[in-house]
Ligand SMILES: C[C@](O)(CO)[C@H](O)COP(=O)(O)OP(=O)(O)OC[C@H]1O[C@@H](n2ccc(N)nc2=O)[C@H](O)[C@@H]1O
């Protein structure tokens with residue numbers, strides 16, 4: 117009988133978790149708890165991390181790949197926090213090894229840590245054969261971080277609250293992206309703080325009317341996504357955090373300009389940045405834009421990716437792992 121991965125995975129399970137870009141990110145004023153209400157449209161991208169878990173004598177985590185040197189390998193790693201939270205829910209000890217293979221840039225605004233948390237949750241739920249419903253898993257995910265529920269969900273979704281409340285958005289076809297990875301990361305709380313500072317310095321804060329505008333649902337964008345027309349989507353890309361990210365890393369302006377000059381339909385800072393995401397007309401255009409951006413020297417490295425990608429899932433066969 118051929119050896120299937122299910123026999124392999126009785127000892128270890130690997131989950132694949134997507135990155136994300138926010139096609140629209142409307143940010144309300146700072147709340148009393150320090151968070152900001154959002155209205156955001158997430159799209160999951162094919163750039164992913166793989167998270168492998170196995171039974172062990174004690175909890176451990178290793179990280180390799182993109183930016184591995186700057187990721188903690190102790191209890192501060194969000195995948196470890198996810199394992200502890202799921203073990204608590206299940207009333208068991210969390211003695212597992214977690215091995216993370218990163219492709220998602222660290223502190224890049226593409227929810228890399230959130231992907232690792234989602235990957236640990238899904239892989240461990242399978243390893244421990246937990247009978248856990250989608251809602252309980254989403255609640256644990258939301259406690260770990262605002263982007264973690266979307267990393268579980270994948271595809272394209274409207275996020276509200278702090279980004280953890282999700283509704284599926286209809287998106288037709290495939291969108292082709294080029295990602296320009298920056299040399300230095302940006303801290304998410306620092307970017308939100310910079311947005312508050314810019315707003316306070318300009319107008320003394322956010323007025324009630326502005327607040328309604330900031331948190332308006334982007335219906336035009338949602339229609340464009342349903343039509344599958346990248347040319348209609350591109351001019352509707354919007355990120356309220358972009359001015360704050362540009363204020364903290366002014367060289368990103370040059371990156372955004374270079375992507376448009378190279379032929380992208382539109383470009384945006386991804387989430388809290390500093391990764392810049394460029395939407396292209398098709399796969400060939402994306403390859404050309406990526407080549408030109410690489411040559412322009414405005415990024416540490418350049419990748420192509422497709423969206424929407426599925427949510428975090430267990431890799432069932434060895435073939436699927438490629
Ligand atoms: C920028 C985005 O990636 C857009 O999807 C997310 O809003 C960030 O989500 P995340 O990294 O999962 O963030 P969390 O771990 O929940 O929060 C980190 C910090 O970001 C800020 N934060 C995050 C989410 C939110 N809706 N408002 C905030 O102000 C807060 O300072 C918070 O302490």
Ligand SMILES: Nc1ncnc2c1ncn2[C@@H]1O[C@H](COP(=O)(O)OP(=O)(O)OP(=O)(O)O)[C@@H](O)[C@H]1O
Nearest residue numbers: 193194222223224225226227228229230232263304
């Ligand atoms: N598994 C992990 N992967 C990456 N970073 C981690 C991980 N665990 C903890 N961290 C810490 O979290 C910080 C933020 O990393 P992350 O890659 O999630 O940022 P991000 O992609 O900008 O987040 P987001 O897009 O959700 O705001 C890192 O600087 C790192 O110290």
